Amino acid sequence: MGRHSQTDAVTAVAALADPSRRSVYEFVLASAAPVSRDDVAGKLGMVRGTAAFHLDRLAREELLTVSYRRLTGRSGPGSGRPTKLYAPTVREVSVSLPQRHYDFAAELLAAAVEESTRTGKPVDETLSRAAAQAGAEIGSEGKLEDALAEYGYQPVRDEDGSIIMRNCPFHRLSKSHTATVCGMNLDLLAAATAASEPCGCSAVLDPAPGRCCVRILPPETGSGMQA
Template sequence: MFVDDTREVRDADVSAVAALDEPTRRRLYDHVVRQPGAVSRDEAAAALGLARQTAAFHLDRLADESLLDVVYERRSGRAGPGAGRPAKLYRRSAKQFAVSLPDRRYELAGRLLAQAVEESGATGEPVQQVLHRKAEELGTQLGDMDGAGLLDLLERYGFEPRHDDGAIVLANCPFHALAREHTRTVCGMNLHLLRGVLGGLGETGYEACLSPGPGRCCVRLEPAA
């Protein structure tokens, strides 16, 4: 399982959420997503008391940010010659957006945990053992397929790496809330994830070790012995 969760995706999510800060655009978005079917420019303008040109401009901006999908339909129900041009309609996008500061990756953790529970139930292998294996496999894939160096990859996935006397300290835990309540499970998962990253990158200069401390990730990358 490779998770395509790059900085570019995060930046696109930030841009999309920022687009909703304009009041008229937000009203149009809220109106469209509450409708049972796709909405035309004329319908949206009439519902909110806007000029058609204004509604069209903001609807297209929402579509450009992937907040709305555009579809074309003939509202007359007729087809063939004389049926007229299809109308441009807008509906809620199937795309999901997530923005968090500091960076959090709870979906990644949730997928790993769900896979571990399902495989454990099917095979009888202990859940924790499966979780560690799945986390290391994912880390290996990230390191092998991402194409970035170690620090860039760690930065991209929200760990905020910092050099510290030859070691690499991870200033942010992408699984912070989960790690606080389920420390042993989540920190063990994270440890094996980062071991997999090092293996996938072919990085032999560091080894991932548990080294919990206040205000940072529980894993620290120490110089290899």
């Protein structure tokens, strides 16, 4: 369930802050075929070296892909070196502060609807299963707090040793579809906790203003409470 980090996305978006580089990117997006440095320089009135600099920076940020092809139509000795060509990547870049992952919620909901349609099982049941599977993958990625931070939860330890999440990655959805989204979130975090910390910790609903609706309790507290 790998995804680019928020830092990667911020860096990529920052690369487009330069007006000249953004014009290069927009030209490549609008082109019907991969373009060369000479294409960009000629169209935008840039020095070829400047065009190359912007194109290569966009490629490093994975906003463009690079390929090589001889444009003369000839091959073999004397045919010249292949030309470096640039085209848009399929990567999508978005930044939200604090982090939101509505795309992740959409993936879970779509998977649940598809399974429900295929099997005839209730959507809430298939959504619970999809969320638990995703949570188990997240929990298996390493230390629980690090994994949750990667997905935008901003986990912190409370005074009692429990973990609270200062951010809800599904904030707007949770406001308009509270029962569905918070239930999905609980199933996800419960499975993540079980996969990462098989020590009796438990995830419970504990909504409060300004943070995620789920709290992860330490073993001595969680053992007597229902997740």
